[in-house]
Amino acid sequence: MESNKKYWKGLEELKTTPEFVENNKGEFAESLPIEEILSDAGLKAPTPRRDFLKAMGFGLGAVTLAACQKAPVHKSIPYLIKPEEVTPGVANYYVSSYKGHGILVKTREGRPIKLEGNPACILGEGRLDAVTQASILDLYDVSKLKDPKLDGKDATWASVDTFVKGELNKIQAGGKKIRIVSSTVNSPSTNKVIADFVAKYPNTRHVQVDAVSYSGILGANQASFGRAVLPHYHFDRADVIVSFGADFLGTWISPLEFNRQYVVNRNLASLKNKKMSRHVQFEAGMSMTGTNADVRVALKPSEEGLALLNLYAVLGGGGSAPKLSNAKAATALGLVAKELLAAKGRALVVSGSNDIATQTIVNNINTLLGSYGTTIDITNPSYQYLGNDADFVTLIAEMQRGEVDGIFFLDSNPAYNSVLPKEFAEGLYKVKLKVSFSERLDETAALCNVIAPVPHFLETWGDANAVAGYYTIVQPTINPVHNTRQAEQSLLIWSDNAIKNYYQYVKNNWETSILPGAGLSWKQLLQTGVVNSGAGANAPAAASNAAPAVNAGNAAQAILAASAALAKGGESVTELTIYESVGLRDGSYANNAWLQELPDPVSKVTWDNYVALNPKYADKLGVTEFDLVEVKADNYSVVLPVLYQPGQAIGTASIAVGYGRTKAGKVGDEVGKNAYPFLKLQNGSLQNAVAVTISAAGGKRELAQTQTHHSYEGRNIIRETTFNKYVQDPHSGTGKHGEHPTYDLWPEHKQIGHSWVMAIDLNACTGCGACVVACNVENNIPVVGRDEVIKRREMHWIRIDRYYSFQDDQGASLTKEDQIGDLAEGDSTLEDVTVINQPMLCQHCDHAPCETVCPVIATMHSSDGLNHMAYNRCVGTRYCANNCPYKVRRFNWFNYWNDSRFDNYMNNEFTQLVLNPDVTTRSRGVMEKxxxxxxxxxxxxxxxxxxxxxxxxxxxxxxCQQTCPTNAIIFGDRFDPNSAVSKALGNERTYYVLEELNVQPGIGYQTKVRNTTEAQQA
Structure with a gap:
């Protein structure tokens, strides 16, 4: 039975705009570039593609295509003396760590080519996110520095050492200050090196500042508990989760860990036991976490603090609740309070605010709910973010007064991501010794007189302590490619340390401080990669360790004042939220092409940031989608294109940081605009919400979105139900009230031995995109660039489709016509939308429509149920792509990996070292999937x-399965009745997309379940 609920990929599909109709009425996304192909061969093509193929024949056409390509040159270097541990053709795996997450590094013939999660890691438990998967590409980045630099010129390490040591001695003798500026350092060995350096030069101080700050939580916990720590949260222990602007599944603190925890009470096993957590999200801009919420309420930033005060009062925290003008939010808060109290001891309230007062109220709320010692652990805190905003402001003042004569930048780029870039640059000019430990000539390194380039993390020794009691080791998997040196080793040399070899330093530190308590040897550590010393690292703190809530009076007054200031301009100003994008995060990864081309989980935009506006609010401002607008605050402005974003609160806008780099490298330079200067220093921490004015700037800039590149012609492919309905009927929402009849027009495919199939749980998929990047790395999938994405030529083998839907005020499902009518009449604000994410890839159909139309049998069925592609047969007719109802086949328009004319960021021999030798790199003119x-x-x-x-x-x-943080994807043999995939496909929630077409897909989906009633959604 088909659901009455209608879904739409984007507003263009909902409104059926002329552009959407035009883009989808053709047989193909775009005609073959015949003129360009034949021009390369010295030929002329005045005829259309179809006539060309008729006249020339498929055979000659294929020869012509092949003639356009230069013969490949293969360079082979044999082993004169083969290393004992290396066998050509066989992968080696090494344990290491990235940002405190345990990883396994796959190497082939001495070069790392793939990262996987270490199953022993307590954060990811063998899973990785998109950023970590893509980080291997940075190892082969041609933009990195190859030698140290002194006063802008290449230098030797000896000359750099002599110069720096001489300057340090002068500074120390003169009594001036030395500062080491870094992002959070949770490495025990690095901290010890810095301590040794400070002992040698006592005027030194270590300043930690994070581009995306969590000072608000640290300051609030100092006030509430006497400890400036970041809690270790346990979403898996929460039955009710309420978030105020915290994108904990996307970017907040530890998203990989939180994704894994979040689905524990929402996946196949949990639902089978008729158990499901409840998640309510209050936020201004649509976040990845908001798309997964059971109930989402659009709320202005100026209202978030007021909403928390209301919740605190209703829970019995005392004080009068300020009036909340948002009626929907006020009603929702009343319901949420009852649910939180009912789940006392298994409840969790979090906030994405960086305001100390706001986080203090959150602490009080969680104390009332008994969350400390259960869902929140402050006894064994997280060390993932330790930066202090106030310390950095003090540093700038010191530099401007001329008190600092030496400064070192370690994994820090404040010239780009500081809220005070002008003041920082002016202060830095007065510092005599300026040293940057950077992989590249970034914005801060360009202002330094010494650049001591550091290697990629896969070329280094090190360690990390991301959570109390949990340690990971970093070990190199390849020798340094360039003439680089670890920052720690430079500091050891410059401080005349007795141990100047950092490997030996790390080894000594572990053998004296960590390994004895763990009962491991150094050799065993290099095989396991992690140490979990004591139950504290992965267990909740004792409830008695939580201090009572502090007096909320002062915090409440600060919140009221800040809210009033933010909303002061009324309708003449827009409340702007600054956030991290899931792919680029704080901008450190801006030069990673795989991340630039990863579609944003919400907007599906690549290669740009933008101003996200509610379509209704954009109308009020007099702008339309893709219009360039000027966003202006007191002392800063940018010009960016508008993106229509359903779910965005009226009167608000959102812009992502991480863009606008000027010295990131070939990939990241001049992509988007820098939003960091919009941040506001207030009450000792950076505030990520600010009042701005938005006005038309003239002109347009089309954004490279991927969401509506493929049309299903209105077919119903999403299945959804509520938890209450599922409990009453496990088949609810699947539409399976009788199997579709099947007919065989061709002989049955005989499957021998195995039948490879897949199950995808829509309830577990959060849309994070880790599977997309993992597939790129594993299968040598190139990036194509912004212009090609706009032409609908992205090459991703797996995509995550995002679907919107909403209901009327009574909670009844709206037909597409009703939704369009509401928009036309102005009844809908487009704030109250729900979202479903659906991974879509080749379905490996038993009755594959692509196989029946291929004239050269390039696509065929295997004996174990897979749909294969024979690349050397394919002549690029694209009939298979046209005949595929899932639109999952990709056509190669260029030799993306080696066409020197095509600036796709991967067409150089060095970057191509990341290629997986077990997978063929495809050439121009063939289909792949x-x-x-x-x-x-x-x-x-x-x-x-x-x-x-x-x-x-x-x-x-x-x-995709191996990296998925939530285990939403299960692959295996259908012929094995005890296999995980057989059990998943046998679940009552299973359905097959477009099974009514009788293509007999090999991938089954489990229906999306929301823990809400339809009335609550409204």
């Missing part, structure tokens, strides 16, 4: 054969 990682299937089969045993369940994992 998901293979279910056939190379992994074959590798697993071979290993089982060598060991003379049958395959084990989950022994073979696709790249």
């Amino acid at each position: 998901c293979t279910m990682c056939i190379q992994r299937i074959q590798g697993g089969k071979l290993q089982a054969k060598i060991e003379k045993r049958p395959l084990r369940d989950l022994e073979i994992q696709t790249a």
Whole structure:
């Protein structure tokens, strides 16, 4: 039975705009560039594509395509003396760590090519996010520095050492200050090196400042508990989760860990036991976390603090609740308060605000709910963010007064991401010795007289202590490619430390401080990669350790004052929220092409940031989508394109940081605009909400979005239900009230031995995009660039489709016509939308429509149920893409990996070292799509054969499955009734997309379940 609820990918589809109709009425996204292809071969093509193929024939056409390509040159370097541990063709794996997360590094013939999660890691438990997956590309970045620099010129390390030591001695003798400026350092060995350096030069102070600050939480916990710590949150222990602007699934504190925790009470196993957590999100801009909430309420930034005060009062915290003009939010808060009290001891309230007063009220609320010792652990805190905003302001004042003569920048780029870039640059000019430890000539390094370039983390030794009691080791998997040196080793040399070799320093530190308590040897550590010393690292603190809530009076007054100031301009100003994007985060990864081309989980925009506005509010401002607008605050302005964002609160706008780099490298330079200067220093911390004015700037800039590139012609492919309905009927929402009849027009495919299939749980998928990047890395998928994405030519084998929907005021589902009518009549503000994410890839149909139309049998069915592509047969007719109802096949328009004419950021021999040798790199003119990682299937089969045993369940994992933080993807053998995939596909929530077409897809989806009633959604 088909649901009455209608879904739409974007406003263009909902309104059926002329542009949407035009883009989807053609047979293909765009015609073949025949003139360009033949021009390369010295030929002329006056005829259209169809006539050309008719006249020339498929065979000659294929020859012409092949003639356009230069013969590849393969360079082979044999081993004269083969290393004992290296066997050509066989991968080696090494443990390491990235940002405190344990990882496994896959290397082939000495070069790292893929990262996976370390199953022993307590944060990811064998899973990785998109940023970590893509970080391997930075190892082969041609934009990085190759030698140290002194006064802008290449120098030797000896000359740099002599100069720096001489300057340090002068500074120390003169009594001036030395400052080490870094982002959060949670490495025990690095902190010890810095302590040794300070002992040598006592005028030194270590200043930690994070581009995206959590000073508000640290300051609030200092006030509430006497400890400036970041709690270790446990979303898996919460039955009710309420978030005020905290994008904990996307970017807040530890999103990989929080994704894994979040789905524990929402996945297949939990629902099978008729148990599901409840999540309510209050926020201004639509976040990735907001798209997954059971109930989402649009709320202005000026209202968030007031809403928290209301919630605190209703929960019995005392004080009078300020009036909240948002009626929907006020009603929701009353319901939320009852649910939180009912779940006392298993409740969690979080806020994304960086305001100390706001976070103090959050502490009080969680104290009332008994969250400390259960869902919040402050006894064993997180060390992932330790930066102090006030310390950095003090540093700038010191530099401007001329008190600092030496400064070192370690993993820090304040010339780009500081809220006071002008003041910082003026102060830095007065400092004599300016040293940057940077991989590249970034914005801050360009202002320094010494650049001591550091290697990529896969070339280094190190360690991390992300959570109390939990340690990870960093070990190199390749020798430094360039003439670089670790910052720690430079500090050891410049401080005349007795141990100048950082490897030996790390080893000594572990053997004396950490390993004895863990009962491990150094050799064992290099095999396990992690140490979890004591139950504290992964267990809640004792409830008695939580201090009572502090007096909320002062905090309440500060919140009321800040809210009034933010809303002071009324309708003449817009409340702007500054946020991190899921891909680029704070901008450190701006030069990573895989992340630039990763569609944003909410907007599906690539290669740009933008001003997100509610369409109704944009109308009020007199601007339309893609119009360039000027966003202006007191002392800063940028010009950016407008993006229509359903779910955005009326009267608000959102802009992502991480863009607007000027010295990131070839990929990241001049992409978007810098939003950091919009941040506001107030009450000792950076505030991420500010009042701005928005006005038309003239002109347009089309954004490279991927969401509506493919049309399903209005077919119903999403299944959704509520938790109450699911409990009453586990088949609710699936539409399976009788199987669709099947007919065979062709002989049945005989499957021998295995039948490879996949299950995807829509309730577990949060839309994070980790699977997209993992697939890119594993299968040598190139980026194509902004212009090509606009032409609908992105090459991703797996995409995550995002669908909007909303209901009327009584909670009844609206038809598409009703939704359009409401928009036309102005009844809908487009604030109250729900979102579903659906991973979509080749469905490996048993009745594959692509196979029946390929004239050269380039696409075919295997004996184990997979749809294969024979690249050397494909002549690029694209008939298969046209005949695929899922629109998951990709056509190569260029030789993306080696076409020197095409600036795709990967067309150089150095970057191509990241390529997986087990996967063919495809050439221009052929079709490609998901293979279910056939190379992994074959590798697993071979290993089982060598060991003379049958395959084990989950022994073979696709790249998307292995990295998925929420275990939403399960791959395996359907013929094994005890396999995880067989059990998942046997679940009552399972349905198959477009099964009514009788294509018999090999991927089953589990219906989305929301813990809400329809009335509550309204």
